[in-house]
Amino acid sequence: MTDHPTEPPTRRPLLEVADLTVDLLPHGAAQRVVDGVSFTLHEEETLALIGESGSGKSLTAMAVMGLLPAATARVGGRVLHRGTELLTLGPAALRALRGRHLAMVFQDALSALNPSLTVGHQIAETLRAHEDIGRREARARAIDLMARVRIPDPARRYRDHPHRFSGGMRQRVMIAMAVALRPSVLIADEPTTALDVTVQAQIMELLAELREETRSALLLITHDLGLAAGTADRVAIMYAGRIVERAPVEELYAHPAHPYTRGLLDAVPRLDADADALTPIPGTPPAAGHLPDGCAFHPRCPGARPRCREERPLAPTAPSARSLACHYPLEPTHA
Template identity: 80%
Template sequence: MDANTLDPAPPLDAVPLLEVEDLTVDLLSRGGAGRAAQRIVHGVSFTLRKEETVALIGESGSGKSISAMAVMGLLPATTARVGGSARHRGTDLLTLPPDQLRARRGKHIAMVFQDALSALNPTFSVGFQIAETIRAHERVGRREARARAVDLMARVRIPDPARRYRDYPHQFSGGMRQRIMIAMAVALSPDVLIADEPTTALDVTVQAQIMELLAELREETGSALLLITHDLGLAAGTADRVAIMYAGRIVEQAPVEDLYDRPAHPYTRGLLAAVPRLDGDTDDLTPIPGSPPGPGPLPSGCPFHVRCPGARERCATESPTLLPASPARLAACHYPLEVSGAR
């Protein structure tokens, strides 16, 4: 297990359900695999264990969602090239034939997408879509699949599920559509659930309800949850461990309390300084200067050095490696102890 693995010191008895190692994603120019490629995910590694929630946090464009799509095998081979490995219970998902990967998706590893209205088919009722998810993987009749779909709708707290089985996606609120997506994702009791921005565009009360539901389902099934989000507050109340992504790389990871209390990477510190606090003054908020790197070659050295207030000459020329900064923390910074000791 190398230094890029999300947990540098896992318990010996905690066998990962999902191990992603040195994941890379190259976007291919128009014309396919023989054309030039632009790397947008650079060697991402993490592990996910039973009954654990890991939050992957970063700004839009940091590579969070596309990393999850790559693990799930949802990136078209004509436009993206994926490297590295993603082992689910020892089987590398990235090398499975398409039919075997489809059989594993949904039944063993499932994903909740951030835009439920786009993810759901507008021409079929929500109940039918849940039932068909079940029938696609199990030999059950329509009546049994329907009964299980209604039960799942009740489980995610859709009021009057037997009647609403026949309703279409546009007849549900945003929060209720997200519950439908969760019902579809857990229909076959997968042991790994990836939730990509599951509370986007929902109000705070509904966000809390969705996250509470995901936590309950995780506890009931013993599954593991990978939460992809840009919301630091959401992750703080949900995750066991946190990984911070910037420019397609993990730049810091730690147990949630340690990371929020004493960040060891200047990007993490900047993110936390820009979050309003209920017990603080909004005048104390400090935005991170500049913008994340766009498509194209990254800056030389540390990708964050052009925005980092503590950058030195070394940062502009030498790219830092993700290495232990303390017994339970990894950081890709040349001066992590100085950052974590800053006030």
């Protein structure tokens, strides 16, 4: 499936991902868990990558960042940052690029942070790993970063260990580390997992502010359609390792064309609807390496036809603001 941006050709994307594949290499045959994923990200743009658990969202992000070990995963396709191919870079070149040009906010901040080091030390070391600065300057800049992400009393909290922070504050520490070097592309993998609604809103507002301040691009990975609705410019829906629908956020939410997208929206609770009106998607996603023939969604699709069971749908090849992988897309009047 190929992404076709509508931006003028002179506006070069910050990040281009083309036909990305990830094969896990357990004992036995390789299992393809990401299959032909393509998208672009431009300056000051947010793309939300949405799908159920196991759809391949996080593996896509890890592949883009070059964090999948070669011993257990094989990555194919193309990943370009400002035109530079990342998949062919060696370990040293990737380490130099990560943090300064590409950065990631992981979904479990407590696991991502080192429990034996203070949070201030960890932020400061991020700076010192990429810049020739002393400890005093690194400490001052780390405290400033903590203030920017609205951690109260940052000079005092600089000396605290991660376990002394709440979940929301730990996530702010992770964001401070990610934006320390003002990367042009920020990947946020489920950045509000296990946080209450108020803290979720604060974290997303902070990410949006930092994106505008640094003129960076944000790839938001989430299963929360409500979160994406208030944040993203474009949305890509992922199912069983493939992107099945991509569109501007307003258009996709108003007129979902793929039955899976429609199912995800129907399963979201709404204040103006009865809880009994929720319609869950029947069945479960297929296991990696065991996709059915044809469209991977057809066993769960209420509108599946014989063609869906036999032929895999492909995205249209003509340039468009919207792409879809479905033989029988929903009409706008059905949305």
